[in-house]
Amino acid sequence: MPEGVQKTGKKVAIIGGGPAGLSVAYQLTLKGHSCTIFDEHELLGGMMRYGIPGFRTPRAVLDTEIQRIIDLGVEVKLNVHIGKDITLDQIKKDYDAIFMGMGAQAGRPLPVPGADAPNVVTAMAFLRAFNDGRLQHVGKRVVVIGGGDTSIDVATVARRLGHIKTANPSERAEHIIAGQVAHDVAAVSAKDGAEVVLCSRSPVAQMNANKHEVDEALAEGIEIKGSITPVSVVVGADGRATALRVAELETVGGKQVVKEGTEYDIPADLIVSAIGQAVDFTGLDGFDNGKGLISADKHYQVPGQKGIFVGGDVLRPHLLTTAIGHGRIAAESIDHYLSGEDLGKRPKVDVAYFDVLRKEIEVGLAPEKYQSRSKDEVKKEEGFAKDIDLGVRGTDKDKFAVHNFEDRSEKYVIPSTELFLGHFPYTPRNKRNFVTLTAEQVLGHFEERLEALDSKTVVSEAKRCMSCGLCFECDNCVIYCPQTAVFKVKKAQSTTGRYVDTDYSRCIGCHICADVCPTGYIKMGMGD
Ligand SMILES: Cc1cc2nc3c(=O)[nH]c(=O)nc-3n(C[C@H](O)[C@H](O)[C@H](O)COP(=O)(O)OP(=O)(O)OC[C@H]3O[C@@H](n4cnc5c(N)ncnc54)[C@H](O)[C@@H]3O)c2cc1C
Incomplete structure (x- = not known):
């Protein structure tokens, strides 16, 4: 279990150690659940190892990435086929939740006469x-x-x-x-x-x-x-x-x-x-949706099978990234399920976002606890009484609220029209070189064809990022605010996502800060 993560005492069985199963194991271990991956193969990786050739997913990289996940404290049981060596009923008894990420291991035979020939x-x-x-x-x-x-x-x-x-x-x-x-x-x-x-x-x-x-x-x-x-x-x-x-x-x-x-x-x-x-359903009767795959609801739970979640190629053979993404969403659902919570609504589009509150807690800058105040207390402190619930409006001075933060990446990708492109000179992409082989060179060539960038070029490629929707601390808003309403958060209070603050008693809503913001991060609003 990673340092600082509290164990929940809940156990999750993950059937299949391909990208979907590994992704679930990674996400749930970070949430404090104990995960066991069962895979019928002698090594983890699924299609990344037993389907895609090594000249496309180099095994040394794969091994290192898998080991990083295992080292978080994930238990692994290899050469075990769930359905043959251990029944699903047994797994249901031994674990609090199950993730089925068996992929689509069976190939479809040719549907023509003579296709049963041995070759x-x-x-x-x-x-x-x-x-x-x-x-x-x-x-x-x-x-x-x-x-x-x-x-x-x-x-x-x-x-x-x-x-x-x-x-x-x-x-x-x-x-x-x-x-x-x-x-x-x-x-x-x-x-x-x-x-x-x-x-x-x-x-x-x-x-x-x-x-x-x-x-x-x-x-x-x-x-x-x-x-x-x-x-x-x-x-x-x-x-x-x-x-x-x-x-x-x-x-x-x-x-x-x-x-x-x-x-x-x-x-x-x-x-x-x-x-x-197609999915191999040996020993796993009742899951075939009639199309050789498994169906799931929007939480990636199998309909009518509470506590059994799925993801990856079992839903629809697609891509590695799709399977990894399914794993992340299924892990969220499993976490809610294990906490006895409602699985909740899912957004129309699943996006990853930066959570400023989590960051503040992590660096010891958690907001203060909200204390409701009586009308008399407010009158005493602020010189006048308000009719509405106090502390909910006009919180710019209060330390229980997170000020000046709106995570736009939670909602949508910032379009280039909202960026101040004058700040971003065109910088060509650092492309990886692809080795094209001729018919004469290909025999016995099992090396990766896409050459890696050196570390210096990787860093310069990363620097091309425009941080759209996020603050990259350029200070423009602080410099150009005519009211000096925008100010830098004091060093001791500052962290990622908490760099500038606004004194709303000075702000006249002139939009200049938003206009000069290169990344589209500042959005004007009424502060509700
Ligand atoms: C030839 C080929 C090339 C591909 N190339 C690309 C590519 O270039 N880029 C890309 O993004 N995607 C590619 N894909 C797709 C990608 O590999 C899959 O989408 C992805 O691996 C699916 O992940 P998964 O975890 O759902 O399943 P898998 O990767 O199939 O892993 C499932 C694992 O579960 C194990 N398992 C199954 N049943 C059981 C059981 N009952 N008990 C225990 N273990 C079990 C399997 O043995 C396997 O190890 C390719 C696929 C193939 C077949």
């Missing part, structure tokens, strides 16, 4: 075998079906692995992918590049995959065929696939239909289906 595999199984280090080479001709980022990952991995002319049948990729056996790394001799063809139903320019990744794949020698659909898998006498039969698609009345008489075969030693993912 037709899913992208999930292919990438798992590669990331485990078992798969060291693929066949000579690999055909990938997809069009999203996963299909690009499969194709680029296949190009990097290459093939071995002398490989014997027992070393075929499908045996390695299907079983737990591994290629013998020491025995891997000279490799040749594999011929990789990626087939997409969309035209190449409209593929779901990131355009940049598509361009890189083309540069690496991957052939991409757009506007085609798989029709069947051509199976040889030995039961193995020898080709993928495809047909061209055309758009008729806004719909894609097969163009008659355009069928042809693409020869293949390995066919990989990268057409989607």
Whole structure:
């Protein structure tokens, strides 16, 4: 448990140690709850380790980031599948709340005849075998079906692995992918590049995959065929696939239909289906919403399953950042649930914001406790009586209120029209260099292609931040206020978010402070 955090005594079970589960563990540990992550793998990370290749999420960085979370005091139980090794009922008995972040581990098989041939595999199984280090080479001709980022990952991995002319049948990729056996790394001799063809139903320019990744794949020698659909898998006498039969698609009345008489075969030693993912519900009956995923309410609680929360790919396969964000929101809901509170309303748009009150408490500058005063007391202190509840209006002198702070980032992003752009000379972005590989260079290249910035450049990149919506202590409001109403908070009272204050008995509402504020931080209002 981090220093200064009070233990609540509540226990939370987190099923799945991918980005969603790790995010929940991080957030809840900071709130004082004891978290245990259960994962069926031998290491944490989920798809960041067993799906996305290391040349995109470098493992050294991943390991360090995961360790930072574990070091907060998170308990980890690996090689445990909830539903097989431990029942969900047992988890319900042992823990106060549950987070299900199992991701979408199952790949969708090709829905065409012949797809049950042994050398037709899913992208999930292919990438798992590669990331485990078992798969060291693929066949000579690999055909990938997809069009999203996963299909690009499969194709680029296949190009990097290459093939071995002398490989014997027992070393075929499908045996390695299907079983737990591994290629013998020491025995891997000279490799040749594999011929990789990626087939997409969309035209190449409209593929779901990131355009940049598509361009890189083309540069690496991957052939991409757009506007085609798989029709069947051509199976040889030995039961193995020898080709993928495809047909061209055309758009008729806004719909894609097969163009008659355009069928042809693409020869293949390995066919990989990268057409989607689904949740593995083994031992977790009753959660499938009929679409291979789990449904949740706006608090990320499973409807009808009080105390069970979800997030990440189980809701909808998407991105790492989405899963991490879901984890943060679910953790908030779990925290309310464990405190016996109403789960409350959720904002339309979830944003992170700076909490000045929390900051003031943290640095020992917490506002004073509010004391209500009687009319007589107020009359004595201020020379006149007010009819309204005292201390609620006209609090600029009171120390129980936080003055001069309105956290605009809680509500919306400040648009550039509200910034005083004259203060921000154009500074070009410090872009990271991307290494583009040619078809000749790609074989055996497993290094990260996006090069890191050095620490000096990282700092100068961070300095380009305009702090929109926040005060960066430029003093303009203090300098330009004609009434000297705006003043710097005394050093002993000042902290982040408490830099300037206003003497409202001098303020005439002239707006000059707001006009000269570079970041759009000052907003005029009636002080309610
Ligand atoms: C090939 C590929 C490439 C991708 N590339 C990108 C990318 O470039 N950028 C990006 O932002 N996103 C990318 N994504 C998406 C991203 O990886 C996912 O959105 C994200 O990992 C989802 O996180 P999660 O925690 O929900 O699930 P996962 O990362 O899948 O983690 C779930 C974990 O739960 C474990 N688990 C499942 N069931 C159980 C059980 N019953 N008991 C115990 N443990 C269990 C799993 O083994 C796994 O370790 C990619 C995905 C894939 C498949």
